[in-house]
Amino acid sequence: MIEKDIERVFFSSDQISARVRELGEQITRDYDGKNPLFVGILKGSFVFMADLMRYVDTYCDIDFMAVSSYGAGTTTTGAVKINKDLTYNVEGRDVLLVEDILDSGVTLSYLKKYIEVRKPASIGICTLLDKPARRRADITPNYVGFECPDSFIVGYGLDYDERYRNLPYIGVLKPEIYA
Numbered sequence: 357m358i359e360k361d362i363e364r365v366f367f368s369s370d371q372i373s374a375r376v377r378e379l380g381e382q383i384t385r386d387y388d389g390k391n392p393l394f395v396g397i398l399k400g401s402f403v404f405m406a407d408l409m410r411y412v413d414t415y416c417d418i419d420f421m422a423v424s425s426y427g428a429g430t431t432t433t434g435a436v437k438i439n440k441d442l443t444y445n446v447e448g449r450d451v452l453l454v455e456d457i458l459d460s461g462v463t464l465s466y467l468k469k470y471i472e473v474r475k476p477a478s479i480g481i482c483t484l485l486d487k488p489a490r491r492r493a494d495i496t497p498n499y500v501g502f503e504c505p506d507s508f509i510v511g512y513g514l515d516y517d518e519r520y521r522n523l524p525y526i527g528v529l530k531p532e533i534y535a
């Protein structure tokens with residue numbers, strides 16, 4: 357089915373689960389007793405966030421923000437638009453932003469500033485994937501699942517033109533799909 361469009365698997369479903377579990381355990385230790393607020397950045401983070409939460413064993417609240425910056429292409433336009441804002445007041449809260457992938461960093465540095473002015477107690481960043489080679493904004497994540505090469509990848513929440521979010525693993529598409 358959609359698997360036929362994948363050229364190569366980068367991170368298998370088992371590799372992802374094992375790493376997400378480690379991140380959840382680390383976050384549990386770091387945030388225990390702080391009643392953190394996890395903010396998932398939609399849509400890409402929804403699969404990761406859902407898995408990560410189940411390995412976090414401390415009281416916490418969750419919220420989501422929806423942003424868009426990409427349109428249908430594979431490189432950022434540099435502009436970030438908030439399509440859904442926070443529903444919680446973040447003042448005094450320990451906020452952890454949960455992202456699928458940190459690429460240029462434009463999206464997260466914008467969101468970090470957006471939340472900072474609302475006076476949280478702290479603001480951290482947890483990203484499943486990091487492409488440090490492509491960083492344009494000055495931003496360093498606190499938790500990284502995997503560093504990945506500079507290729508456009510899909511699956512486990514990540515899309516190409518809104519497709520492939522439902523793949524249970526992360527891979528790279530065949531070149532003809534992008535054409």
Ligand code: IMP
Binds near residue numbers: 425
């Ligand atoms: P940044 O603002 O350039 O860091 O872009 C972050 C957003 O771009 C992510 O939340 C993704 O939605 C999208 N993105 C960046 N790289 C990829 C990729 O390789 N595959 C799918 N989406 C990506």
Ligand code: MG
Binds near residue numbers: 400426515
């Ligand atoms: Mg996207």
